[in-house]
Protein backbone atom coordinates (compact mmCIF):
# COMPACT_ATOMS: atom_id res chain seq x y z
CA UNK A 1 0.00 0.00 0.00
CA UNK A 2 1.69 3.14 -1.14
CA UNK A 3 -1.00 5.67 -0.64
CA UNK A 4 -0.50 9.03 0.88
CA UNK A 5 -1.18 9.20 4.59
CA UNK A 6 -1.79 12.90 4.53
CA UNK A 7 -4.59 14.26 6.61
CA UNK A 8 -7.90 13.87 4.87
CA UNK A 9 -9.23 17.26 5.76
CA UNK A 10 -12.72 18.10 4.70
CA UNK A 11 -14.66 21.29 4.62
CA UNK A 12 -17.14 19.96 7.15
CA UNK A 13 -15.22 20.66 10.32
CA UNK A 14 -13.76 17.23 10.96
CA UNK A 15 -10.95 15.13 9.58
CA UNK A 16 -9.57 11.63 9.76
CA UNK A 17 -6.93 11.38 12.45
CA UNK A 18 -3.43 10.63 11.18
CA UNK A 19 -1.96 7.19 11.83
CA UNK A 20 -0.28 6.94 15.22
CA UNK A 21 3.47 7.20 15.63
CA UNK A 22 3.34 3.59 16.86
CA UNK A 23 2.07 2.57 13.43
CA UNK A 24 4.44 4.89 11.55
CA UNK A 25 7.41 3.61 13.55
CA UNK A 26 6.79 -0.06 12.80
CA UNK A 27 9.72 -1.63 10.96
CA UNK A 28 9.28 -1.47 7.17
CA UNK A 29 9.25 -5.26 6.94
CA UNK A 30 6.45 -5.43 9.50
CA UNK A 31 4.48 -2.75 7.66
CA UNK A 32 4.97 -4.76 4.48
CA UNK A 33 3.38 -7.78 6.19
CA UNK A 34 0.28 -6.02 7.47
CA UNK A 35 -0.41 -3.08 5.13
CA UNK A 36 -2.10 -5.24 2.52
CA UNK A 37 -4.79 -6.13 5.06
CA UNK A 38 -5.43 -2.55 6.08
CA UNK A 39 -7.17 -1.56 2.87
CA UNK A 40 -10.00 -4.01 3.51
CA UNK A 41 -13.08 -3.03 5.42
CA UNK A 42 -13.62 -4.49 7.92
CA UNK A 43 -9.95 -5.35 8.40
CA UNK A 44 -9.39 -9.11 8.64
CA UNK A 45 -7.62 -9.15 11.99
CA UNK A 46 -7.55 -12.94 12.08
CA UNK A 47 -5.66 -12.99 8.79
CA UNK A 48 -3.13 -10.48 10.15
CA UNK A 49 -2.61 -12.67 13.22
CA UNK A 50 -2.11 -15.71 11.01
CA UNK A 51 0.37 -13.83 8.85
CA UNK A 52 2.30 -12.83 11.96
CA UNK A 53 2.28 -16.40 13.22
CA UNK A 54 0.09 -15.60 16.22
CA UNK A 55 -2.57 -18.09 17.27
CA UNK A 56 -5.98 -16.63 18.17
CA UNK A 57 -8.50 -18.47 20.31
CA UNK A 58 -12.00 -17.48 21.33
CA UNK A 59 -12.05 -18.68 24.90
CA UNK A 60 -14.05 -18.71 28.06
CA UNK A 61 -12.04 -16.32 30.19
CA UNK A 62 -12.63 -15.26 33.79
CA UNK A 63 -15.33 -12.66 34.18
CA UNK A 64 -13.84 -9.19 33.77
CA UNK A 65 -11.04 -10.42 31.53
CA UNK A 66 -11.29 -9.26 27.92
CA UNK A 67 -8.19 -10.88 26.53
CA UNK A 68 -4.85 -12.51 27.16
CA UNK A 69 -1.58 -12.71 25.32
CA UNK A 70 1.01 -15.30 26.22
CA UNK A 71 3.90 -17.26 24.91
CA UNK A 72 3.21 -20.95 25.12
CA UNK A 73 5.67 -23.57 23.86
CA UNK A 74 7.48 -20.92 21.84
CA UNK A 75 4.27 -19.76 20.18
CA UNK A 76 2.36 -16.56 20.79
CA UNK A 77 -1.26 -17.15 21.67
CA UNK A 78 -4.01 -14.54 22.03
CA UNK A 79 -7.20 -15.48 23.81
CA UNK A 80 -10.31 -13.39 23.40
CA UNK A 81 -13.28 -13.55 25.75
CA UNK A 82 -15.96 -15.35 23.77
CA UNK A 83 -18.75 -13.79 25.81
CA UNK A 84 -18.09 -10.19 24.87
CA UNK A 85 -19.68 -8.26 22.00
CA UNK A 86 -18.22 -8.73 18.54
CA UNK A 87 -16.83 -5.22 18.03
CA UNK A 88 -15.42 -5.40 21.52
CA UNK A 89 -13.67 -8.67 20.67
CA UNK A 90 -12.25 -7.07 17.55
CA UNK A 91 -10.75 -4.19 19.48
CA UNK A 92 -9.33 -6.54 22.11
CA UNK A 93 -7.73 -8.64 19.36
CA UNK A 94 -6.27 -5.51 17.74
CA UNK A 95 -4.96 -4.39 21.15
CA UNK A 96 -3.29 -7.75 21.75
CA UNK A 97 -1.83 -7.79 18.24
CA UNK A 98 -0.47 -4.31 18.97
CA UNK A 99 1.22 -5.68 22.10
CA UNK A 100 2.71 -8.42 19.95
CA UNK A 101 4.00 -5.89 17.43
CA UNK A 102 5.26 -3.36 19.98
CA UNK A 103 5.97 -5.22 23.21
CA UNK A 104 6.84 -8.75 22.18
CA UNK A 105 10.01 -8.85 24.28
CA UNK A 106 8.14 -7.70 27.32
CA UNK A 107 5.41 -10.31 26.88
CA UNK A 108 8.10 -12.91 26.30
CA UNK A 109 9.98 -11.92 29.46
CA UNK A 110 6.87 -12.17 31.59
CA UNK A 111 5.35 -15.18 29.88
CA UNK A 112 2.14 -13.34 29.19
CA UNK A 113 -0.50 -11.16 30.66
CA UNK A 114 -4.27 -10.74 31.03
CA UNK A 115 -6.28 -7.64 30.25
CA UNK A 116 -9.26 -6.44 32.20
CA UNK A 117 -12.31 -4.85 30.56
CA UNK A 118 -10.46 -1.53 30.32
CA UNK A 119 -7.68 -3.34 28.47
CA UNK A 120 -5.27 -2.78 31.32
CA UNK A 121 -2.88 -5.58 32.09
CA UNK A 122 -0.97 -4.21 35.05
CA UNK A 123 1.73 -2.90 32.71
CA UNK A 124 2.73 0.77 32.86
CA UNK A 125 0.05 3.06 31.41
CA UNK A 126 2.16 4.12 28.41
CA UNK A 127 2.36 0.48 27.31
CA UNK A 128 -1.44 0.36 27.17
CA UNK A 129 -1.74 3.74 25.45
CA UNK A 130 0.69 2.61 22.77
CA UNK A 131 -1.27 -0.60 22.24
CA UNK A 132 -4.57 1.29 22.05
CA UNK A 133 -3.23 3.77 19.49
CA UNK A 134 -1.86 1.04 17.25
CA UNK A 135 -5.03 -1.03 17.76
CA UNK A 136 -7.06 1.92 16.52
CA UNK A 137 -4.94 2.01 13.34
CA UNK A 138 -5.48 -1.71 12.84
CA UNK A 139 -9.28 -1.64 13.15
CA UNK A 140 -9.75 1.76 11.48
CA UNK A 141 -6.85 2.41 9.11
CA UNK A 142 -6.67 6.13 8.30
CA UNK A 143 -6.46 5.64 4.54
CA UNK A 144 -9.43 3.28 4.42
CA UNK A 145 -11.45 5.61 6.62
CA UNK A 146 -10.57 8.62 4.46
CA UNK A 147 -11.82 6.69 1.44
CA UNK A 148 -14.99 5.62 3.21
CA UNK A 149 -15.81 9.11 4.46
CA UNK A 150 -15.37 10.50 0.94
CA UNK A 151 -18.60 8.67 0.06
CA UNK A 152 -20.63 10.90 2.35
CA UNK A 153 -21.39 14.53 1.84
CA UNK A 154 -22.56 17.18 4.21
CA UNK A 155 -21.79 17.48 7.89
CA UNK A 156 -20.73 14.51 9.99
CA UNK A 157 -23.77 13.21 11.80
CA UNK A 158 -24.21 10.52 14.40
CA UNK A 159 -25.96 8.45 11.71
CA UNK A 160 -22.86 8.59 9.50
CA UNK A 161 -20.59 7.74 12.43
CA UNK A 162 -22.80 4.75 13.26
CA UNK A 163 -22.75 3.67 9.64
CA UNK A 164 -18.95 3.93 9.47
CA UNK A 165 -18.59 2.09 12.78
CA UNK A 166 -20.75 -0.72 11.41
CA UNK A 167 -18.70 -0.92 8.21
CA UNK A 168 -15.42 -1.14 10.11
CA UNK A 169 -16.82 -3.45 12.80
CA UNK A 170 -16.01 -1.10 15.67
CA UNK A 171 -17.89 0.76 18.37
CA UNK A 172 -19.12 4.26 17.62
CA UNK A 173 -16.81 5.46 20.43
CA UNK A 174 -13.79 4.01 18.63
CA UNK A 175 -14.93 5.64 15.39
CA UNK A 176 -15.45 9.01 17.06
CA UNK A 177 -11.85 8.94 18.31
CA UNK A 178 -10.61 8.46 14.78
CA UNK A 179 -12.69 11.32 13.43
CA UNK A 180 -11.41 14.46 15.05
CA UNK A 181 -12.67 17.98 14.85
CA UNK A 182 -10.56 19.97 12.43
Ligand SMILES: [Zn+2]
Pocket residue numbers: 095099115119120121127128131
Ligand atom coordinates in the same frame (compact mmCIF):
# COMPACT_ATOMS: atom_id res chain seq x y z
ZN1 LIG B 1 -2.86 -4.20 26.96
